[in-house]
Amino acid sequence: MAKNKIINWKPDRSKFPDIGQDGKPVVDLASQKYVKIWHGPNHPGVTGNMSLELTVNGDEIVDAKTHVGYLHRGFEKLMERRKYIQCFPIVCRMCVAETDFPEYIYAAAVEDLANIEVPEMAQWLRTLVLEMSRLQTLLRVVPGQGGTIGLGLGVQWGVYLRDLILDLFEELTGGRIYHMYIIPGGVRGLLPDGFKNRMEEILKKVDDYVIRLTSLMYDNAVYKKRTIGIGVIPTDWVDKYGIVGPNARAAGFKRDIRKDNPYLIYGQLDYEPFTTTESDIFARAVVRLEDLKTTVDLIRQIIAKMPLNGDIKAKTPNVLHWKIPKGETYVKSESSRGEFGFYLVSDGSEYPRRINLRGPSYTHAITVLEKLLINANISDVSALMVSLQTCPPEIER
Template sequence: MKQKTEQKKSLNQGGKNMTEEKSIDFFEYFIGPQHPGITGNFGVILNAVGDEIIKAQANPGYLHRAFEKLMEQRMYLQNVPLVCRICVPEPDVNEALYSMAIETLTGIEVPERAKYIRTIVLEMARLAAYLFYFGGTAATLGLYTLPNWSFGDRDYILDLFEELTGARIYHIYMQPGGVRRDLPKDFTKKLYSLLQTLKKRIKEYDGIFFDAALFKKRTKGVGVINKDMAIEYSVTGPNLRASGIAYDIRKDTPYLAYPDINFNVITENEGDFYSRVMVRRREFEEDIKILEQLIDKLPSGEVWNRYPMPLNWKVEKGDVYVKVESTKGEYGYYVVSDGSEKPRRIHVRGPSMTHGIMLLEKLLKGQRIADISPIMFSLDICPPDIDR
């Protein structure tokens, strides 16, 4: 008995000593929210010794707008302009997913042409997002020429979006039942010529960045996610494919027009920073091919099956989970309807939720300070879809 109390005492003292220790070896280092090296408005609190990180703690929530709460308060149609604002760099997947979820619940048929147009929009958005990604990643490594080029090229895509939907970023183009309006005249032609330009441009990017020896030196073997780790952390999307697992929702469980399209699932084997960038770079070319096929195969017909009574539109009771492959990973919506005119619950499953918190913390541990923001950018974390 006496022994036990003594043991307890000593333990307590030990704890006290630990907390009251005079020397703190590490220092605390904040990356974000106000830091050039952060993707969006996000925070990572780091404990570091020298320039080596011993503990990382992601601190999201700066972009919290309570979308899921707001959507419960609005009618199904009112939610359409809201959903696209969830993920800023890639808003179209949200529209597509929301429409797909409502369509699945209500059973509205989508015209074939609308499916193709949606796919075109999604793929264009993917190209734009990848261009954004290339620029961002290069900028974290200190190469500011590539962002200047690639953001400029991204603007061509945004111009096409503007022609198609009237807006650059938030398109509000896809509606349950189809898309808002048909393609403008000569749109496919313009798109085709843009694709040819991009094909040339990606070669230029190769020269300055992707094939550069310094880029390889800087990125190979940094932030490795091996196969087991990728599965353990439920990694999805290009980050998973960079670890050597050929899994693409577009191929695996095809949606929209993807069943008719031929394309390869791109994989790399290393799972490091370099492979993550290269997977996206190679997918960029693959996407151009997909878009070309889509333009070729585009059917004619109606684009919008209008739904009945927009203001009193009751969706059948039920729940459905829909998902698409976004540039960041698996993007999913879980819509629960209780039969009223407002959704009971819409849960948004952003890909960054898995990549941006646990995986990031795990990857940053033991890294150098110089590699923090490159790793963060290479995972393509989109803070708005964590916070929502």
Template sequence: MERKTITIFHGPQHPGITGNMSVELELTGETITKARTHVGYLHRGFEKLIERRTVIQAFTIVCRICVPEPDPNEANFALAVEQLAGIEVSEKATYIRVMVLEMARLAAQLLWMAGQSGSVGLGTVGQWSIYDRDLILDLFEALTGGRVYHMYIYPGGVRRELPEGFLERLGALLDYLQKRLVEYDRLFFDNASFQKRAIGVGVVKSEEALHLGYVGQVLRGCGLKRDVRRDNPYFNYAALEFDIPTQSGGDVFARALVRRAEMRESIKILRQVIAQMPTEGAIMQKLPKHRKFTLPKEDTYVAVESARGEFGYYMAGDGSEMIRRMQVKGPSLIHGFTLLESLLVGEELSNVALIMNSLGICPPEIER
């Protein structure tokens, strides 16, 4: 009997992704023979808008580039502006920035856990992890006034002093999360249902991972120890002790185990930050008024390690108060096109959401 090939759209709304993106799949039976990524459902034109705004006005936009993980955007924006304008940041502000980024990493991993578990039908995990993420968002609200978008890491430092008793609250939350991670092991990572679905699925080869520019857990899940915090340290990561967890499987399960270990490392970093946080010192440098804040005709590239891998910004000034060009480089462009389109071929239809989620694709950062 002749086997028929059909074409279907997976998405743009489905459990495999945070945001909207679709994959056009050609199927023979349940097996994928061709995959083509489609974006454009979320194009908000941020990079275009930024070209018509002053540096300080542009700051309010950048955090919205990636909804589940806005803080690396703020960090990149601040790093790029500071590098171009020659602004120094105090030690206290850099400690606070590391604290914010690691809290954001934990929150993003908990959100990922909800999506990844949802893609294999383990709904309870998501209910737990979203609750725990909310506890981190409570702290963000106390610190910045915002739960999801913080607009806190600002060129020159950070916008507000730590509220009274904040570090104690953070310490108590870390104690709680440390215990919860053991529960998550039992509920999710050691769960036979998840392991059976994730082991041997979506395997990335280490040699192609390096050449094709994959980042984050995709690289570390193939045993490649790459992390911007260690390779090109920014803020004060060079002074902090933490490991770069790796796995050798290259599959969905290996990437999940890397994320599990990274949550422990984030807690380790946050405990050091609490212990070493300077009690004195300014949190913000004096900056020119926004109409007088000009960037020289220079360009730069900065990058931080987001919860999903290297996240970079190219920024060019032109001597005016506007930014001539700001181009975002997130993990999702290459993971969502180059990697996903090849990885899905030969896989079963039921594994699409599972694989997409493990790659950490965030459509808003593809179509900025």
């Protein structure tokens, strides 16, 4: 793998249409030189409900535009008409892939403004749930990166293991996808009997899976050919466009909120974020695989260190008319895609004045993807998009 020496990279636009005054390429479709095609919203290669409007010249993309709006949601506005407790079942819907992160940051934001200290036991459980959430999403996304170029076998293995993790979620939280477990003030239950043993059994299978997947996908000539050197994110984009998480770590930026601004009990856990500098699709896949290994290790550490019993919820005022003191706060956490944060404003009433979600996909799927797609081949679109790990529900919040 070549070192990433490309700084201030710009695409070769010699055979591309001229850029008009509005900064957009002037495309004369009547010339029959260019064709517009829609990639999505119903397309197996699109992550969730979004679509890409591609202008192609042959099979090369000359312009790309991301479209969202297929979910018809508007959660942020919805929450302004909900009491704080009523927002709790909504927030998890903001990110279907990792429902626990919005749950956690919402709870943490409310607790921050209301000045509530969460019991230690609840903090351990929250950390465990967040790491389990990361694990289940990585089990889907890591092989999914191979899936985008036709390597479906790893996905099948991964989905099976993910289901086992979802079984554990079901035992702990009562739900498989929408856990609604991290509630402002604490969590909604202790670990069931035998949970730790069942977790360890599954983690062993995940260890084995990592080995099998490495042989299948990472030591794979086809996958390497299709991904190395493709979709390179230049290092200067990272700060310019707010690229976070694995995408930034693959470009050599050692950034991980769990390490840089430890929250919950991450300060008591021992690990090092993995970084590489190639910044192409393959590098990002490698970073995600390392993240998966780290997560397995973190879950083992949490399970070994966590107390057996304790309070799961701090005393809160009556949730039916809970007034949060006036103020504003920004709370963030490191999701599998990077910084995930809530900006919460309270005007002192029973309803949030404003909630804004800072999801990594907003930048990754719109700003970055639109730029990366230019000059790319149509067959690489899905691989590029999945390598950025975009999640439309959090764009369209």
